[in-house]
Amino acid sequence: MLQARGLLRSSGVVWLRQYINGCLEAWVKFWFEPADPLMLGIIRLLGGWMLFYNLAVWTLDLEAFFGDNGLQPLHAVKALYVNRPIFSFWLWTGDQYLWPMHIACLAISAMFCLGFATRVTSILSFLITISYSQRVPIANFGFDQILGMLCLYLSIGPSGAAVSVDSLIRRWWLGRKGLVDAPRKFASARVAMRLIQLHLCTIYFWAGFAKLKGPSWWTGEAMWRVIANEEYQTMDLTWMAWVPWLPFLIAHVTIAWEIFFIVLIWNPRLRPLMLLMGVAMHFGIGAFLGMWTFGLIMAFAYLAFSDPDLWRHRLALFVRWMRGQSHVSPVPAFDAANVSSGVGVEDLLEAAVPTMISEAAELPQSPSPATAKTSAVLNYSATVFEVCVVAVVASERSTLRRYFRDHQVPCRIVPDLNSGLDVVSRYRISAVVINTTQLVPASVVDFAADVADLTSLPILVLSIASQQSQFEGLGAVPRVEVLDLPASLRDIRVKLQSMCDSAESPSPRVC
Amino acid sequence: MLKLLKKCGYLVVSLMLGFHVFAVFISPAAMPPASPLLMDGYRLALPYNELLFLNHGYHYFAPDPGASTLISYSVPRAGDAPVVGRFPNLSIHPRLLYHRYFMLAENLWAFDDETQAEIQKAYARHFSALHDSSSVTLNRISHEPSSILRIQAGGKLDDPETFEVETIGAFDFSTEASQQSSVAQSF
Numbered sequence: 001m002l003q004a005r006g007l008l009r010s011s012g013v014v015w016l017r018q019y020i021n022g023c024l025e026a027w028v029k030f031w032f033e034p035a036d037p038l039m040l041g042i043i044r045l046l047g048g049w050m051l052f053y054n055l056a057v058w059t060l061d062l063e064a065f066f067g068d069n070g071l072q073p074l075h076a077v078k079a080l081y082v083n084r085p086i087f088s089f090w091l092w093t094g095d096q097y098l099w100p101m102h103i104a105c106l107a108i109s110a111m112f113c114l115g116f117a118t119r120v121t122s123i124l125s126f127l128i129t130i131s132y133s134q135r136v137p138i139a140n141f142g143f144d145q146i147l148g149m150l151c152l153y154l155s156i157g158p159s160g161a162a163v164s165v166d167s168l169i170r171r172w173w174l175g176r177k178g179l180v181d182a183p184r185k186f187a188s189a190r191v192a193m194r195l196i197q198l199h200l201c202t203i204y205f206w207a208g209f210a211k212l213k214g215p216s217w218w219t220g221e222a223m224w225r226v227i228a229n230e231e232y233q234t235m236d237l238t239w240m241a242w243v244p245w246l247p248f249l250i251a252h253v254t255i256a257w258e259i260f261f262i263v264l265i266w267n268p269r270l271r272p273l274m275l276l277m278g279v280a281m282h283f284g285i286g287a288f289l290g291m292w293t294f295g296l297i298m299a300f301a302y303l304a305f306s307d308p309d310l311w312r313h314r315l316a317l318f319v320r321w322m323r324g325q326s327h328v329s330p331v332p333a334f335d336a337a338n339v340s341s342g343v344g345v346e347d348l349l350e351a352a353v354p355t356m357i358s359e360a361a362e363l364p365q366s367p368s369p370a371t372a373k374t375s376a377v378l379n380y381s382a383t384v385f386e387v388c389v390v391a392v393v394a395s396e397r398s399t400l401r402r403y404f405r406d407h408q409v410p411c412r413i414v415p416d417l418n419s420g421l422d423v424v425s426r427y428r429i430s431a432v433v434i435n436t437t438q439l440v441p442a443s444v445v446d447f448a449a450d451v452a453d454l455t456s457l458p459i460l461v462l463s464i465a466s467q468q469s470q471f472e473g474l475g476a477v478p479r480v481e482v483l484d485l486p487a488s489l490r491d492i493r494v495k496l497q498s499m500c501d502s503a504e505s506p507s508p509r510v511c
Numbered sequence: 512m513l514k515l516l517k518k519c520g521y522l523v524v525s526l527m528l529g530f531h532v533f534a535v536f537i538s539p540a541a542m543p544p545a546s547p548l549l550m551d552g553y554r555l556a557l558p559y560n561e562l563l564f565l566n567h568g569y570h571y572f573a574p575d576p577g578a579s580t581l582i583s584y585s586v587p588r589a590g591d592a593p594v595v596g597r598f599p600n601l602s603i604h605p606r607l608l609y610h611r612y613f614m615l616a617e618n619l620w621a622f623d624d625e626t627q628a629e630i631q632k633a634y635a636r637h638f639s640a641l642h643d644s645s646s647v648t649l650n651r652i653s654h655e656p657s658s659i660l661r662i663q664a665g666g667k668l669d670d671p672e673t674f675e676v677e678t679i680g681a682f683d684f685s686t687e688a689s690q691q692s693s694v695a696q697s698f
């Protein structure tokens with residue numbers, strides 16, 4: 001009896017310990033798992049543009065709003081802030097510094113938008129944003145709140161590490177040494193993205209909840225009252241009076257969407273729908289209520305929920321499309337002398353997609369003697385090598401893709417052997433994995449032989465034990481190994497790593 | 512040792528993140544009506560929220576979208592009709608600046624009486640100076656959105672019955688100006 005109790009207690013303790021460890025691991029992964037700073041870079045570019053525009057609009061009536069004796073007199077605003085920890089440099093500067101300070105702020109916001117000296121300009125931009133907002137508290141609205149929120153988080157994360165002049169300078173600097181700037185990941189990028197995500201959840205949750213306090217949101221009239229507000233509207237929507245169910249429906253959907261956003265946005269399947277509805281709502285606010293600044297800044301914040309890999313792909317396509325239109329030849333990845341140091345849009349995008357550029361450039365035909373040696377030595381650490389996976393079945397492709405990406409293994413997954421050969425010949429591949437399900441064994445053997453002719457890559461063939469005899473031809477192909485199925489994804493990864501480790505050529509981190 | 516320091520670093524940053532999320536969440540939660548518990552939490556995070564400009568309610572168009580507020584002014588001119596204007600008005604461009612003026616009229620009433628009086632005086636001074644006058648009269652205009660029934664019955668959004676005008680006051684700066692000029696002369 002006592003033994004049973006002891007056993008129960010110890011198993012309970014073990015369970016509790018495992019549970020706590022699991023929670024801690026989940027917490028660390030949620031907040032600190034290194035993330036691609038691309039989305040922060042794009043948010044910075046767009047948010048910085050909004051900040052610059054905001055300041056430029058203030059220029060039109062600067063003295064009226066910010067003058068000591070303007071529409072919001074300095075002494076009245078100061079009286080409002082007595083014994084409150086409010087920061088605004090406008091509270092300590094007089095009229096004589098109004099224009100010089102404002103011009104300096106415009107210049108800083110432009111630098112922030114372009115991502116120049118971003119570590120400094122991001123912090124300054126946040127201080128500028130809150131200084132302007134706190135100086136004119138009566139003229140504030142939602143746009144200022146969201147702009148302040150974004151600038152705060154962009155100053156925490158490495159918002160200048162992508163789509164920025166800083167990244168161009170870094171590329172140029174590395175290029176001089178014969179290095180290629182590979183995409184980097186930062187824990188601080190993850191923190192900043194999470195903070196934006198959670199802040200958006202908070203905003204919508206309370207915006208929805210607060211609406212439940214008002215009867216008009218229950219009766220559905222609230223949306224009509226917004227639409228029929230002449231001071232807001234930019235387009236006549238009074239035709240909705242003859243289809244009243246429409247504003248009522250919009251009111252109900254708005255509340256439901258706002259309240260449940262905090263939960264449903266974390267579901268990967270529902271996320272696109274939630275974001276699409278949000279974008280539609282905010283663009284509607286922009287188009288029909290004239291608040292484009294507010295609508296856009298909210299939509300820009302949604303980028304924190306986006307997948308950076310997908311955006312890198314999109315940007316790479318965009319860059320290629322631009323090149324196709326402008327007939328600009330690709331920049332050789334290893335030719336440091338040709339790395340652009342300009343600040344054109346295309347260059348900014350190039351800085352965002354270094355991997356794609358190396359793909360487009362392929363291997364140089366004849367690298368300059370000065371850079372050839374250094375690149376040969378350094379590309380193990382500086383260049384991203386990928387694993388090429390051939391799998392015919394879509395569900396298997398997606399399982400492998402998800403697994404490899406979860407384990408930070410860069411990969412290219414293709415549905416047939418021909419595409420695999422194309423990938424091997426065009427891109428920087430470190431190993432090939434072939435899932436033989438639904439593939440003709442003879443064609444797999446031919447494919448492996450073709451790959452071996454082209455490169456000296458390790459090839460891992462996944463096959464079920466009963467098919468083993470049909471792959472005998474693989475024995476003649478160097479560096480091929482066969483792994484019996486069923487095998488766990490971890491087994492595949494470990495096997496691949498051991499093959500890469502034993503290879504002479506550089507390999508990616510697989511484990 | 513390094514591992515311990517790293518763990519401590521994670522702990523400190525995690526605590527800071529936890530507090531930040533709490534502060535962001537509690538600020539709108541404490542919008543009235545709110546329990547004393549929520550108010551205590553709000554007060555705890557208030558200095559942090561005010562410092563970082565995070566002290567917001569996010570109650571967009573809530574609890575009920577109401578009438579919009581405008582401010583009209585009338586500047587008398589000797590021997591001529593007074594100059595009449597109001598803000599916001601659709602001639603203000605770009606739209607962001609229009610919204611700034613809209614908020615000047617809309618948000619003022621959320622502040623305490625003393626601040627309201629100061630700001631109203633500042634509005635009056637601004638518009639009188641704009642038209643080279645020393646006196647001005649300000650009015651507050653509430654514009655109630657027309658109901659669905661009114662529109663169906665042939666009404667418009669700008670029907671006169673939807674506007675309600677309330678006088679804020681008449682402001683005369685002539686004595687202030689003469690006092691300032693006499694002070695200037697004494698130097």
